[in-house]
Amino acid sequence: MEVWFTEDQTNDLRIGCRVREVLFSDVSPFQKVAVLDTVEFGRMLTLDNVIQTNLKDEFVYHEMITHVGLNTHPNPKKVLVIGGGDGGAVREIVKHQGIERVVHVEIDQMVIDVAKKFFPELSCGFADPRVEIVVDDGIKHVKDNKGVYDMIIVDSTDPVGPAVGLFSEEFYRSVFEALTGDGLFVAQTESPFFNSELIKQITATVNGIFPVTRLYWAVVPTYPGGYWTFTMGSKMYDPKTVVLDEAKIAALNTKWYSSEIHRTAFMLQPFVKELLPR
Amino acid sequence: MEVWFTEDQTNDLRIGCRVREVLFSDVSPFQKVAVLDTVEFGRMLTLDNVIQTNLKDEFVYHEMITHVGLNTHPNPKKVLVIGGGDGGAVREIVKHQGIERVVHVEIDQMVIDVAKKFFPELSCGFADPRVEIVVDDGIKHVKDNKGVYDMIIVDSTDPVGPAVGLFSEEFYRSVFEALTGDGLFVAQTESPFFNSELIKQITATVNGIFPVTRLYWAVVPTYPGGYWTFTMGSKMYDPKTVVLDEAKIAALNTKWYSSEIHRTAFMLQPFVKELLPR
Numbered sequence: 148m149e150v151w152f153t154e155d156q157t158n159d160l161r162i163g164c165r166v167r168e169v170l171f172s173d174v175s176p177f178q179k180v181a182v183l184d185t186v187e188f189g190r191m192l193t194l195d196n197v198i199q200t201n202l203k204d205e206f207v208y209h210e211m212i213t214h215v216g217l218n219t220h221p222n223p224k225k226v227l228v229i230g231g232g233d234g235g236a237v238r239e240i241v242k243h244q245g246i247e248r249v250v251h252v253e254i255d256q257m258v259i260d261v262a263k264k265f266f267p268e269l270s271c272g273f274a275d276p277r278v279e280i281v282v283d284d285g286i287k288h289v290k291d292n293k294g295v296y297d298m299i300i301v302d303s304t305d306p307v308g309p310a311v312g313l314f315s316e317e318f319y320r321s322v323f324e325a326l327t328g329d330g331l332f333v334a335q336t337e338s339p340f341f342n343s344e345l346i347k348q349i350t351a352t353v354n355g356i357f358p359v360t361r362l363y364w365a366v367v368p369t370y371p372g373g374y375w376t377f378t379m380g381s382k383m384y385d386p387k388t389v390v391l392d393e394a395k396i397a398a399l400n401t402k403w404y405s406s407e408i409h410r411t412a413f414m415l416q417p418f419v420k421e422l423l424p425r
Numbered sequence: 426m427e428v429w430f431t432e433d434q435t436n437d438l439r440i441g442c443r444v445r446e447v448l449f450s451d452v453s454p455f456q457k458v459a460v461l462d463t464v465e466f467g468r469m470l471t472l473d474n475v476i477q478t479n480l481k482d483e484f485v486y487h488e489m490i491t492h493v494g495l496n497t498h499p500n501p502k503k504v505l506v507i508g509g510g511d512g513g514a515v516r517e518i519v520k521h522q523g524i525e526r527v528v529h530v531e532i533d534q535m536v537i538d539v540a541k542k543f544f545p546e547l548s549c550g551f552a553d554p555r556v557e558i559v560v561d562d563g564i565k566h567v568k569d570n571k572g573v574y575d576m577i578i579v580d581s582t583d584p585v586g587p588a589v590g591l592f593s594e595e596f597y598r599s600v601f602e603a604l605t606g607d608g609l610f611v612a613q614t615e616s617p618f619f620n621s622e623l624i625k626q627i628t629a630t631v632n633g634i635f636p637v638t639r640l641y642w643a644v645v646p647t648y649p650g651g652y653w654t655f656t657m658g659s660k661m662y663d664p665k666t667v668v669l670d671e672a673k674i675a676a677l678n679t680k681w682y683s684s685e686i687h688r689t690a691f692m693l694q695p696f697v698k699e700l701l702p703r
Contacts, residue, residue: 159442
């Protein structure tokens with residue numbers, strides 16, 4: 148018998164993965180949650196039938212949504228992660244010795260439970276004493292905490308369903324206020340091949356709120372088209388020109404991120420540059 | 426009615442594209458040739474059911490397999506293209522005014538005919554008076570022409586079927602001999618996520634033949650995983666350290682390639698660096 152998982156990446160584009168076993172499938176108050184054992188990518192988490200992460204390529208996304216900002220800010224101590232209940236971002240953050248507190252706000256308890264049970268490789272950071280897990284709405288948490296965080300990471304699903312509010316101007320304004328005076332945030336912001344209007348809109352919005360707005364990129368094979376972007380809004384530090392601590396970065400033991408890749412990630416192709424605010 | 430084209434990118438990974446119309450489908454002496462009008466990517470060429478190119482993302486591959494080498498060699502005059510019957514590589518090469526002659530050796534007449542009829546956006550370079558199209562075996566052509574070319578581009582299909590010989594040590598030795606004293610070649614060399622052993626093997630082989638061996642990368646959304654590599658073997662010039670002619674590059678009117686992207690393409694992630702010869 149052949150079992151395949153198929154995701155509609157767009158209306159007109161699909162990815163299919165051969166499945167050894169469906170390890171978990173349930174419906175939370177927010178979404179359908181499933182864990183698949185795939186032949187090509189190993190264990191895979193899907194939410195509402197969209198691939199979130201998998202053991203083969205997760206390192207790219209999790210290293211790039213965390214270390215770029217953490218090495219731009221000279222001394223990040225308090226970090227907030229919104230979404231990303233799989234734990235991959237938290238695992239990377241706690242590699243940084245200067246971090247004093249990581250608040251991880253995930254709206255869906257089921258995702259956290261599934262991560263603990265099926266993805267110990269990702270959720271291992273949850274055990275770090277500096278990490279506090281809060282099951283709550285990230286939008287509310289950001290509104291209720293002003294001037295608290297050195298860095299905020301928006302590790303959201305796509306801008307449909309529960310994550311829509313995480314792509315709004317109102318939310319980015321709340322993020323600005325939740326940051327300390329020299330804080331910065333990073334959000335995942337989709338593909339320039341398939342979501343170019345969204346990237347235009349987000350970078351323009353962030354540019355209207357933050358003194359420094361930067362788009363950067365990496366390749367996540369299981370996301371549509373592979374080419375994936377992140378947007379940083381920063382009150383003070385510029386990730387393009389920051390002097391990197393090479394020894395500290397080498398000690399992170401990463402597979403995608405490096406000081407070279409930090410710099411490279413901000414070099415955008417002409418067709419991507421066209422999406423940015425003038 | 427819904428019509429979908431599905432490619433098995435690996436045994437365990439598939440891509441599916443919604444099809445408006447099948448414009449052409451036939452069998453040549455070498456392979457199955459098809460042209461599809463897809464909703465997501467526009468017109469698409471497939472060979473033996475594998476996506477070769479499409480109007481939406483072709484610019485990435487064609488710009489990167491040509492301009493990196495053409496801007497590394499200070500004065501390329503004679504260029505050989507093996508494979509790539511769609512014409513996209515030739516279109517980019519003839520943008521360079523110093524080019525005197527482009528010999529395009531494609532084994533399959535049907536691919537050339539299909540490119541002329543269905544892909545004028547790619548095959549437009551065929552009309553340039555400097556271009557000579559030769560329907561022949563690229564391996565044979567390289568053996569028969571020694572010391573002739575400043576640059577050789579190996580625009581092959583995957584290393585199965587008719588293209589197997591284009592990934593062999595014997596072929597790379599013939600390429601070395603077909604080049605002028607300061608010549609260089611570029612070949613497409615697959616994905617580090619899915620073909621890491623092949624990349625190891627090719628870079629080691631080329632490194633045993635050429636004084637300079639360099640792996641570089643780009644993102645082609647319709648190729649497995651998006652992250653795609655190219656390998657350059659060069660007798661003299663190093664693409665990593667060459668001083669680029671910024672004005673000349675800006676005039677190429679490219680969407681992916683730029684002088685910044687030329688330099689960043691050689692910055693490899695730690696997991697890719699591990700594949701290179703020590």
